[in-house]
Amino acid sequence: MKLSHVHGYFILVLQAIFFVLFCVFVRYHPDANARFHPLFNETHFEEKLDKVKSDDPWGHSKMYPMFQDVHVMIFIGFGFLMMFLKRYGLSSVGINFLIAALCLQWAILVNGFFHLKEGVILVNLTALLGADFTAAAVLISFGVLLGKTTPTQLIILALIEVPVFAINEVIGRQYFGAVDIGDSMFVHVFGAYFGLAASLILYRRDASTEKEGSSYQSDMFAMIGTVFLWLYWPSFNAGTAPGDDQHRGIINTYISLISCCVTTYALSSLLDKHKKFDMVHVQNSTLAGGVAVGTAADLMIHPWGAALLGILAAVISVCGYVYITPLLASRLRIHDTCGVHNLHGLPGILAAIAGAVAAALASEATYGISLYEIFPARVPVEGSPELARLQQKMPDLEGGSGLSGSSQALFQLLTLVVTLVISIAGGIVTGCILRLSPLSVLKTEELYEDEKWWVMEAEDDEGHKGSVTIPMADNGAR
Amino acid sequence: MKLSHVHGYFILVLQAIFFVLFCVFVRYHPDANARFHPLFNETHFEEKLDKVKSDDPWGHSKMYPMFQDVHVMIFIGFGFLMMFLKRYGLSSVGINFLIAALCLQWAILVNGFFHLKEGVILVNLTALLGADFTAAAVLISFGVLLGKTTPTQLIILALIEVPVFAINEVIGRQYFGAVDIGDSMFVHVFGAYFGLAASLILYRRDASTEKEGSSYQSDMFAMIGTVFLWLYWPSFNAGTAPGDDQHRGIINTYISLISCCVTTYALSSLLDKHKKFDMVHVQNSTLAGGVAVGTAADLMIHPWGAALLGILAAVISVCGYVYITPLLASRLRIHDTCGVHNLHGLPGILAAIAGAVAAALASEATYGISLYEIFPARVPVEGSPELARLQQKMPDLEGGSGLSGSSQALFQLLTLVVTLVISIAGGIVTGCILRLSPLSVLKTEELYEDEKWWVMEAEDDEGHKGSVTIPMADNGAR
């Protein structure tokens, strides 16, 4: 049995382990547990019987549509966007499907371990949504390495990346009190630099082959992914925000995306010698605005601020594809198949900086008292007169760290730096593991090639091996 | 005029009949009728004027997103999944579209006849959702016969199947008091065995032809269907459940699907002699978890229970594709184009058994008093002291059948058996009708072939005029 194809056993063993862990640790959250039902609370008996018509007090109904939007982004969005590779389409969507489903299980467990309640992992729709965000980070790293690894290597990467992701997010959100509603730091920056670091270790001179490009049709399939990502990004950025913060998050993301899209087309044409649009930019850079506004999506950055972020993101992203990605490959020995650095990396850093700036400028003048709901670390310390003042209006408010806007901004930047350090370190370690000789087995002609991993129709002798959609006229033997 | 192409007249006549029936019988449900408006209720005048901002007391807003998810599954999911056939893509999505739209009208009428209110059919969003579920059963049967029938035969099948479906569901839900929140018995088992029984009667030795396979591109189109089905299955299973039952239904389905997906990939690789993944399994077996957890999705099967069902479903489904489907065709003379038996049939039976087991084990210890909301047949009988005890907490509760858990489980299994009997009988009768000579007209080369049913660009000798993906050379007569 070829070492490159051990993944079947590997996946089976993993699934068995996940199953055992689910048996031992995972339970329904009370919101989804029939025992903890309002019917037990005698004042809610009538509500139960009329439940379909009365308000849903558990709120999952409000989150569910946004959850499904994010879910579509993970499986349709990422999966189909990566189908631009003309000979790797089945793997792009198919291996994305496998890795994502695996990540979802692993993330429910790992994220759950960081939030154990009496030794068990409670699962509700919010936990499922969190797992989707974690999977996004892994799929972003996958995008850097797309076509150059075996499924086994990708699974190992996922196994390592998910806990490292969780650790980084705990440090950033709980210890540094950073805000990042759209996960531009915790998912996009993290996933991008984890993958780029691994790619550096896994560098191979023959990475750029003829199969690395797209075909007329593969570009069309990829647009399915691009457009669904673009449409649903407001749900990704604002899905976990409450109330009017969520409303603002939708608006900011939408405005950033429409400005980014238009700017992308302008630059794509202007930077081409024949002034033609380039599908690579349309498929990827139009999305950069969603990343760039992610950290600040729920903040009062004003519609012009969202538009500015979209424009800057497009500039950074298109210039990245035109100038930086080739340099990364030729000078820094980092080959980035999908140009992840231009969609998730650099725009993610822009998002973090924008978030820091917005945090520095945030005050009660702009936010009112909701400043302390959005920036919990800025709640005055216990015992201070400022806290007492607020507690007159919010009696349940507990003391916080009393950070100023500038301090919050510094913590935002610190979180960015720590995220970069942790993700790059994680990527390097992972790259070293993946480079171990039993694992690195792909020949040049096996890169970006579906035929290695998928049962495909037998092909005739004219060298269309691996493809059954064949230009027919020159193929009389079919 | 060829008998194979009478469908135009047939469809027109049917549409006219449906229209007349709509005129005579179908009305808006009060929830959608301007006359029965809270404005008439004097205590709600203020609410009406502020309606957009206040809570929507009619609840259609909560159901609508899930309704649309199911709607996408019927038309995108099934339609595109069946596009795997390399020369039948237009028919797969196109005839799916026609048959589904026809079924929706027929189902609104038929389902409505079973729930007449003062002699009229009241239609609201719930009725539309029910029609979508009915259509799903017919499309599942269509999957067994895909490519081997004329449109006329399929329409006749739909006309017969919809009422038989309705009768079976009334027997199961109303007379046996069976629960099946995700319709795994009433839709999946029913649709699969109806279709398989019809296929037995319609057996033809030449059913397996070269066109029965997929091409590189058709496999990619099919993945659009697969992934949308996979993503939205929680809406299918939990859409009609109330409150926290719905929350649990989403979680159970999600967990079953992610375990099923991963297990599918493992087995697909392990059972291949070159250890490669097979698109057939990825396109179909990854979904089996959704079916397998369907009957018990709103029950307290625990996350590990959902994961187990997903794993078992994948095992059954992949083994089905590898071992059973060929046997069905060669030994039992049942040719199953889409392998429906492996996705809807066997996993549906697994769902029914799981539902019975879960029903047997259900008690107030696990469910609290909501046991009686989920299993209405278990409400104690009128006049019993147990009912009186419950009525202290639920004053409006009416007496039920007082079933024990074991009795409920037996009724679940009885429902499965009756569903199998009715669906198989219905399929056999339908097969006999479809076999009548004026109807069975397809030659071997017309199987799985779009050109029979669709206006297509004339192709030139080079095989490219107007068409780029067509086996040209072997079809000079085109």
Place this chain on the structure above:
Amino acid sequence: MKLSHVHGYFILVLQAIFFVLFCVFVRYHPDANARFHPLFNETHFEEKLDKVKSDDPWGHSKMYPMFQDVHVMIFIGFGFLMMFLKRYGLSSVGINFLIAALCLQWAILVNGFFHLKEGVILVNLTALLGADFTAAAVLISFGVLLGKTTPTQLIILALIEVPVFAINEVIGRQYFGAVDIGDSMFVHVFGAYFGLAASLILYRRDASTEKEGSSYQSDMFAMIGTVFLWLYWPSFNAGTAPGDDQHRGIINTYISLISCCVTTYALSSLLDKHKKFDMVHVQNSTLAGGVAVGTAADLMIHPWGAALLGILAAVISVCGYVYITPLLASRLRIHDTCGVHNLHGLPGILAAIAGAVAAALASEATYGISLYEIFPARVPVEGSPELARLQQKMPDLEGGSGLSGSSQALFQLLTLVVTLVISIAGGIVTGCILRLSPLSVLKTEELYEDEKWWVMEAEDDEGHKGSVTIPMADNGAR
């Protein structure tokens, strides 16, 4: 630099102008502004902290799923439907993407100018939804001209059409008090005749070329667009309706669409000499029911009324494709690439007439007092005894125009006529501008051709030029 490729500069300049206008004029609506937060209202402090669990008083959660459905229709629906052109797929989805994003920004500004609040444009989810509707009108016009213009010409068309659209809608809704919940007049009729008028001016004899057709694959991509449009049309028609009106809007649209779909297939087959289905009809005419019921979707037209509109729409649309579109091109010098006249034009006029009829027949007998909520112009005049009677039940009700049903119907028809006049005039003016010689630069072979606008892989010599699945293995030169 070729004049045909100035669009890069043009887009960049426009984006800069939009950005400046956003800076100057656009602000968050109070619903999305942290300052205007219930926390400032002392009675709502508790609500804020429990916000995730309590009811969302701003309602964006209810509208958001429908908003996303419409958003998908604009970008996936229109974009992919237009991919039927076998050599214009990248442009169809790609230029649709660009023009739509540009329209969204322009529409937020223009629509906002008509509803300034203290000199600023307040943006909330409703404003974003309105921008999507405006973009739809422009994309409909684009469909008439698809493949025959440069991006620069399309941008100019969008810049003109958006304000003309807004003016027409203000005249119709505010001055004539017309109702049109699904925008069949304001979007579909308007967009169609604007585009047709422009096409008349831009007529060229060589518009019908070999590339104007579809290929096997391009037809499949187009079905992605068709089916998503068909599924989500109820959101388009009912998205802005309140409460039970919305429920009724969903039901009416759904019923119209299923009848239209079935009738389309019947006629498509019957009108073909070989009785085959025609993808052109399936891709377009199945949707006509959505347009035809648009104006009356929230009215009490009864399920049979919706079904009738669907049937009539299919008849009109299919006959349009078969008989009228060729005549428009050959006799009236109006070349309509997508057959927009048959999907948006004629069915839109049918919608307007149906709306007028329904308005004439509307009375308190059918609607109860909600008559005055649906037809605000029918509220009795200030000071009249009829108003006093209503104010006993609706104390906040202000006086209106006191129109009778017939008067309302006349205003509906007047709105249709004015819409036609304004859209045709706008289209003619636009056509004249687009015809100015620096702009009209396409040669015959450049029509419906992606290669003009997009960076594409070099194609080999084997005559696969114009082939959309580019041969891989036999294309060493790639």
